[in-house]
Amino acid sequence: MIEEEVKIINDSGLHTRPAATIVKLASRYKSDFFIIKDGLSINGKSIIGVMTLAAAKGSKLILRFDGVDEQEALKEIKSYFERGFDEL
């Protein structure tokens, strides 16, 4: 299991489009994927779950992967957060 903290840096936050992209990216990997915000942990492969976070600009989230391809999955999704969901 690996974990890493990421920050939301785009202005409109984690809205529907990036949420859908995250779920799409995560679903390509076998590893379990959880996103944790304020102690609440949700399944990162569920669009409704990711939208529940309602994460605004500046929020910090923990990405947790567990499985055979956790390294690759973390790398790709972390990079998507770091690119500000391609909205910068």
Added chain:
Amino acid sequence: MKQFKNQNLARKENISVEFFYHNAKERFNLKLLSDQVGFDRLIIEQNLHRPGLALAGFVELFSFSRVQVFGNTEMKYLQKLSSKQRAEVLTRLFDFEIPCIIITDKNKPFPEILNLANEKKIPVFGSHYPTTKLIYLVGDFLDDQFAPRMSVHGSFVDVYGVGMLFMGKSGVGKSEVALDLVERGHRLVADDVVILTKKGEGILLGSGTDMIKHFMEVRGIGIIDVRSMFGIRAIRFQKRLEVVIELEIWDDGQEYTRTGLEDSSVDVCGIDIPHVKLPIIPGKNITVISEVIALNYLLKHYGYDPAKVLQKRLLNKIDRNSQNMDRVIDYFEHDFE
């Protein structure tokens, strides 16, 4: 016993007096007696405390971090004191970091209490409820606020009044089963993100989140709103968790329950919940099986356990050592229909 993955158990650390007053004022008929001071003070415990001994002078082990309740006893005691003594004992009490004080049973606050409250910035509320009733109500409210909560990934449906939580890997078909159950007249509590709250001993309440409510995602369609689509009869806001159903792709190596004589359960936040592992195979209607599980749960709950009944019948037959296999009934011998 199987352990539920409760890695994300959370509990509120504190609530502010402002939050408490805002949520409690109408429910418990609380009135603010002091000025609006100390609303940023934090309540960190669900228990309440009656400071009788502290007023009488014994302040060792004084649970000052709890909400303090002044009932008839406390007020009567204070009334018996001279104004000077009263100010003295109250000052000793107000020197502690008390979150807030509630005076019950329509008792009028002494001016000394109000002066100290405003000076030390400790809010004082009044309620017309008798002390025992107020302690019960406020205790229940705080219990709920401080209850351990966890979020789980699954679908939660009320099937014939039985709270069923469907769990399983992403894409195994939890939402589809929930939708199918709703279509058959059962009620959706939450999909995808289910919040479980521990209520008292042995009870877990499941509900959705305030943002998502009864929206759900169906693969291939996208997001739908069950409430506007199926109406008010198709939803409910909370339900006690009674059965956990784990959906999984059929695995030849796994053994599945055949008789139902051994009850399988799962430990969720320290509470045993009946647990059924359902393998998914082509041609198997999970919705109907879920209804059957719910009905069987109800039957068992009302004292009828089919597996045990059949077992008893079998033992009886073995005891009688009867050889032939009889037909179920033989009244209709000449009825050839």
